[in-house]
Amino acid sequence: MEQFYVFLQQMVNGISLGSIYALIALGYTMVYGIIKLINFAHGDIYMVGAFVGYFAINYLHVGFFGSLFIAMAACVLLGILIERIAYKPLRNATRIAALITAIGVSFLLEYTTVFALGAQSRAFPEVLGNIRFGFFGNKVFITNKELLIYGVTLALMVLLQFIVKKTKTGKAMRAVAFDRDAAMLMGVNIDNTISATFALGSALAGAAGVLVGIYYSAISPLMGMNPGLKAFVAAVLGGIGSIPGAALGGVLMGVIETMVIAYGQSTFRDAVAFAILIIILIIKPSGIFGSNAREKV
Amino acid sequence: MALLEVNNVSKVFGGLSAVTNLKMKLEAGELVGLIGPNGAGKTTVFNLLTGVYQTTTGDILFDGKNIAGKKPSAINQMGIARTFQNIRLFSDLTVLDNVRIAYHSHVAYKLPAALFRSGRFYAEEDQMAERAVKLLKIFNLDGKKDEIAKNLPYGEQRRLEIARALATEPKFLLLDEPAAGMNPQETAELMNLIRWIRDHFNLTILLIEHDMSLVMGCCERIYVLEYGRVIAQGDPENVKHNPKVIEAYLGEEVTYA
């Protein structure tokens, strides 16, 4: 029984981490779906989100939701700006050229932040206090922060699903992702639609940044690298281009990683995530929710 | 023994049966046409014969050997070559390289010979280049051997595809709408060329074509496909007057010779 409680506790922690991965993964998956670019700078937008949240709380003295909103708004601007300046000129270039550009943007964000703020990590301000809710006779705990992460993630995903499925912009996004030329012929404004995709993805990354600051209480300019990679892996795991896939992939990734730390060796955490990825890719390259497209000859 | 035997072959995509119970028999040296309306399943037959697709049921014997489960490259090495309906040249490479790549299975030198540039390497490479140019000459492309394939005019790209297929030194050549997009004069020339190739290289040829005049004038035997089934076969005269064929082509433009 004791074992089970430990497992349950790890589950709680894993889903929190996974929610953050999921939020980042959504941005990857949407951008990939629409312009087939692995946006390596996406993890760094998440970092910028965390820092904007940090400054908003410290200097504007806004609360959690205020900082969340400001961080998301700032990331929206940043995302659109990056797309317009760096990626748009390369839309017809090779994919690999676009990828190198994305890596360049990633370095730029990381090292500009290092230059401006120093490489050391900073303590994220406490705005929520620590409240723990015990279950099963105080064997399993959920903190107020974890509940907040679940709640915000869920709300944002529902909102995203609504935007993508019901709004005009969302429909345009799906049309462009499906067939850009056809969408253009149908009168969809491609540039605006791609911008909207970057805006949405970046907003989610910004939110993830603030949530991570709240949860782990420490942020640093290079914090986006590793979660960025893992979130991308999560997106591939779920089936890249698929929104529910990214959400599920992210949560799975977080849970697996937490379990490896709890039951295995923490130094293996990254390897296990990637090993699972490789196995999935080999068995079903299109991921959990992706569809296998075969080339017609 | 027939060169090619297709026994009750079917191919199903999802719910759609693109080819149903296909039976075909080609003797060595024949020049056979495969015709049928759009979407009849002609290209699918080619894809099955070349291993691009696996059959759902039935089997295909080439030279008495079953080709089931073989990779396209292995099937090519058995002696089947083809062209594509939508040209698929190595478009960023030169004309000469397109042909040389196709000679690849007949290269005998090993990797060390290439790495250390042995005499054998040069001898074989020279011989290959010579043969490639000779082949290009047949298609009147030898003057353009150093051009990038995608910069050739359309008709020349089609001819280059045939040259490339021949470079694999096949026994059996499949041509998927070789005259598509050509003008009548080019088409006529191409038909003469195809017959000449067949005689010169001792080939068996299966040819898909929309242009009826071309098929009728060139092929000795014809299979007519509709909705994945053979609805008629025989010599051009018979096929031309077959009521089922006339019906199948009703509404389509039929140009008789």
Next chain:
Amino acid sequence: MKRLLTRQNMIITAALLVVYIIVQVLLSTGIISAFYETNLILGGIGIIMAVSLNLITGFAGQFTLGHAGFMAIGAYFSAVMTVKWGMPFILSLLGGACLAAVMGFLIGLPTLRLKGDYLAIATLGMGEVIRVVLLNTKYVGGAAGLFGIPRITNWTWIFVCSVVTVLCIRNLLWSSYGRACISVREDEVAAEIMGVDITHYKVLAFVVGAFFAGLGGALYSHYYYFIQPGGFGFMKSIEYLVMVVLGGMGSITGSVMAAIVLTVINVFLQQYSAIRMILYALLLIIIMIFRPEGLMGSKEFSTAMFRRFERRDDRGSAGGQ
């Protein structure tokens, strides 16, 4: 033999010898300082890594993000051979390269069925797995790294190894084997139909590329006295990918030039250490926006260029240049 004694080959050989001797003299007279020597070595390793990666990604068209993983294997295994087994350097070099090639085969066989970005991600994952496994292997020092590797790599070793690498990969590419690899990049279906066993050639490119990456790693570990798994992560793979793309995918001379240019830029940026990475990032973005095909595109730089613009065929012709 006569074919090897072309005018161009003689010019190139003479030029290489001159470069070698000049640098050697400058080194032994101390005109090239230790700082520049280090960069010279890094540049040479960059050439080996970039050219071998270009074989896989630029020529055979298989997008990989795990090249540093093979480098790590070469670096570690050769170091183990030298330090723990007391082998001579030359054997360690070959051992490191061979083990990397074997790993290339084992990794390539299952993953090369994947296409494009999926392959990239799988190889990225493989690279990370290799790194983490090293991190957890006590025998090679784990996270602390492997110490006490003698410094054997010097300008002569680097020079010889880079020339051998470039020559081998060039000879491979300008042969039937290389053309088959390139056909895989151009159109897999058409290549297969022309009798090219595409899996075979993808794996070949991968194994040969891994071999030379292993060689680069072995040279690296025998220069730095000590190595850590962290030094061979994803960022390292990216570093070499940048060289390949910058030089031009499918251009060997492009990779060589890019490796040199980027090393020089790196030296130049050292003096602005605070904004070095920012400038590097801006440079990457600007170059990609204005010249996405890289410095050379898929063309090769040759002495023929001095006389006339190169005919495209020169790349493919076997007439030993």
